[in-house]
Structures are given as structure tokens and as C-alpha cells.
Amino acid sequence: MPFKCQVLHCEDTNSPRHRFPNPIKNWNLYQIWIKATGNTKLLEIEPEKVYKNMRICHRHFRNEDKSTNMYLKSNTCPSLYLPESEFTIILSDFQNGM
Ligand SMILES: [Zn+2]
Numbered sequence: 655m656p657f658k659c660q661v662l663h664c665e666d667t668n669s670p671r672h673r674f675p676n677p678i679k680n681w682n683l684y685q686i687w688i689k690a691t692g693n694t695k696l697l698e699i700e701p702e703k704v705y706k707n708m709r710i711c712h713r714h715f716r717n718e719d720k721s722t723n724m725y726l727k728s729n730t731c732p733s734l735y736l737p738e739s740e741f742t743i744i745l746s747d748f749q750n751g752m
Contacts (some may be wrong), residue, residue, distance in 0.1 A: 657709035662692040662737040664711060668723050671709035677701035683731065688715075690745060692737030 657671045676686040687710065688696050696704055712720075714732035721727045733745050 659711040669712035
């Protein structure tokens with residue numbers, strides 16, 4: 655069964671899926687991903703379970719965030735087709751600083 659994309663309102667069923675950053679190794683980046691989804695339910699789930707069971711689909715990542723057609727570079731975060739929020743501003747700051 656394919657993983658449902660955790661980004662709010664995303665109906666994508668075909669794209670490759672990406673795991674969240676490891677919350678133990680990279681808590682800050684993990685938090686950024688959670689916020690980017692706009693999916694507040696994720697805040698109530700244990701980070702370890704989100705990491706193991708939840709995914710975000712490929713279309714939320716820019717080409718420059720991808721190392722190949724299937725994989726992401728490290729230290730990247732979703733930035734496309736996200737629910738509208740002030741968070742997109744934080745994201746662009748994050749990306750410009752990387
Ligand atoms: Zn999606």
C-alpha cells in the first residue's frame with residue numbers, strides 16, 4: 655500500500671515518497687519538515703513514528719533539492735505545493751542560508 659503524502663491537501667498517489675529527517679539526528683530539520691506539511695496532526699504523533707511511518711511525496715521538492723530522480727540531497731526540506739502559510743517565508747530563508 656502506498657504511503658499517503660502528509661502534506662495537507664496533497665492528493666498525489668504516484669510520486670516517489672520521502673521519509674522525514676531522523677528526529678534523533680536532525681531535530682531542527684525534522685521540525686521544519688513537520689511545519690512545512692501544514693499538518694498539525696503530526697505534532698501529536700511521536701517523532702519516531704512519524705519518521706518510520708510517514709512520508710512526503712516527491713513533488714514538494716525543488717529540482718535542486720534532488721540528487722537523482724528518486725533521491726534527495728541531505729539537509730533539504732519540502733518547499734513546493736505546500737499549504738499557504740507564513741511558514742513558506744521561513745522556508746525560503748532556510749534555503750537561502752544553506
Ligand atoms: Zn504530496
